Amino acid sequence: MIRNITFRTQLVGSVSEFCTESQLVILNDNLNLVELIVLLARYQEEGKSLCPNVYLTNEIQTLLSMIPTSDFLKIGNTSLDIEGIKTAIKKCAPLAERGWLLYLNGSTSGIEYGLFKGPSNPISVLVDDVIMKENADYPVVKVFQVASDCVEVRSNSGVIFNIFLNHRKENSSAPLKSLDSLVQAITKLTEVVYQEQALTFLNRLFFESLRNSHGCLIAVTDSDSAPECLAQDGIILDEPIDFYRLVEQAIKDKGDTSNLESKGALLQGMLNSDGITLFDSRSRLLGYNCFVKPDSEEETLSINGGARKRAFGSLSSKVGTELSAVFIQSQDGWTEYKGSNDE
């Protein structure tokens, strides 16, 4: 007897309670969420991988009213079923880039779909900090590909699912779990006045940059100069890029963020370069394209993996002395972090 076993079968049962509690019209049928998850896990258009952030809601106008200076573009209406969801994603996913977010607004008459966007200002509050938290009266569910073969589903009531469509074990940590820790380490010693804004800016910057990165390695030091282990082989900037000061300047210039944005854009290229990108814990980018020599041959041999993974192992041994934190993102988007408070 031939029997087919699919992820879908497993998923339908797992998300059933979540769909009921979500109070969303679109999720009245569990299969809609399952289809959306499977669709987004490896979504491609014209051979290009796309990772749209999809928000499901019943009240898009109320959500938009919570986001000052937001932008909005309705694309169309479709049926309230799997085919309707596929149509909406196909029409909108290629547009959901550079801050544009995809919405599906459900009602008994069908799905309205389109795009919306938070303020262009890179220091403004993150859209998710407003619409994904504490709005019990206005249910929202966000679905997005967080790493290759992993889709995150979260509701504004605080429930989060990471759905692994690969061999990962159930107790694996979330792919971007370490992002917050990395940004905290980079802003740890900044002045308090604009620390909140620096944190928001770097969170947004790293989220976007890491999404477009093919893997990277980032080290953080409490020292205000590059540690010896990295300074010997790498590009150390004569004048570090001080993101805290750039954020401070942008606020004092009443929203003129051109300098902040242009410096932020450099990070993407640095993360895509070979080697290690180096920050200090005052939000200053000290250098990139740095390489570390393993302390011993045994150390090298004891770590399974490629050059990046080995370098991460080597840097990890320096956390607590020359470094305060180290972060790795593998090619498939999964991350690992070691900080001086992790022991």
Add this chain to the structure above:
Amino acid sequence: MSNIVLWQPESNDVIPVAARSATEISSYAVQLSTRDKNQIASTLDNGFYEMGVNYLWEKTTHALKKELASVGIGLLGEMLGKTDVDEDDDVNDVLTTRDAIKLAEELGIVNSTDAMRLRHTNELVKHFFDLDAADGQHAVMDELEALNSLKNCIKGVLGREKVEVSKPFIEFRESLENTTFAKDDPLVDMLKSSPYFFYKLTISVLMNAAKNNSGAHLEHALANINLLIPMMWDSLSHDEKWQIGHTYSEMFSEGKTASVKGIKRALLRVKGFDFVPENLRSDTFVKAADEVIKAHEGMNNFYNEATPVRSLSKLGSSIPKPALSACFSALLSIVLGNSYGTSWDAVSVANDLLKKMSPSDWEYYLTHALPSDTRILSKLSDSNPRENWIENVVKKFDFNELTIKNSKVERLVKASLEGKDTKVRALAKDIGAEYYGK
């Protein structure tokens, strides 16, 4: 705090009746150096009244503004509805002299009688300063006016060791920023039955705290925002609702996540997101309106008003709702003028702009903003501006066709349409008194 009434400083007769000469009176100006006292007395004794009074007035307004600055420039900006003020600004750039006297009265630095006298001195100084060379040859300040001005400045400000913001105000503000109130806190109960001014002040203190405080002070303020805003919401005028929405929007674009989350909770409870401006375009209009007010209340206003009014009109007649009351207040100030008249150039531009206001704009202003627009209400106590109000505003702009949802303002408009000058004055005074609860 046992009772919320408009704060008053202790009354004090700092100048004995027997003191009559400039030298005798100025000796009671304890805030001035001996050199300053001698210079002022000597100038007045020698008949250089305008010169002496101008110098005296500079010293008085400086002392007043310095004390107001101790409250925090941000809070002063909130109280005046200015959107572009931060703590780094100079108090002299933020406050006109009229603003300073009004705030000093509201915060209990001077009592209402002294405030009235200071306003009068301000008008007098401005009038003589503004005279052109030809008029200045004939109209000169006399000895009585100079000595009265000297007395007013000393009684209100310079005769006290230090003018201070009243202690009950400081306690009121500290309690909003340093304590998280329970629903049944006596202060919450008292606030419920307080005059509107205290609602407005509470909103200003809390919004200023959300913008500038951090740590525990911010947490207390945000908790109080969540308790007090839903409690006051239905009684708040649209100006204050826009002020809350504007703070939310401003904090959002400045990346202040904790403040945004706190205000958002309150706005969700009252379903108040309609008052979050879609963009901060209204700020441009509010700033332009501020410039009009600065010119109107500054020296040489008849010459200086036209330029900022033209700048305001160039922004277009589609004024965003959050900026409507600031623009109305500025334009009406120009059209009503002061006791010495109006600036013809500025009035014609202001009238053109007022003509473009829709009936719903006028209704919005009269219903939601005029009851707390103390600048315009106080103008109606003066005969020339009151006449302009009746003839050149109410009758000219067809107020008889408007629906005004505020009974006192409705009566004020009716009396104006009927040309009942004395009744207009009394009703305007009533509306102002109700706002302050005195």
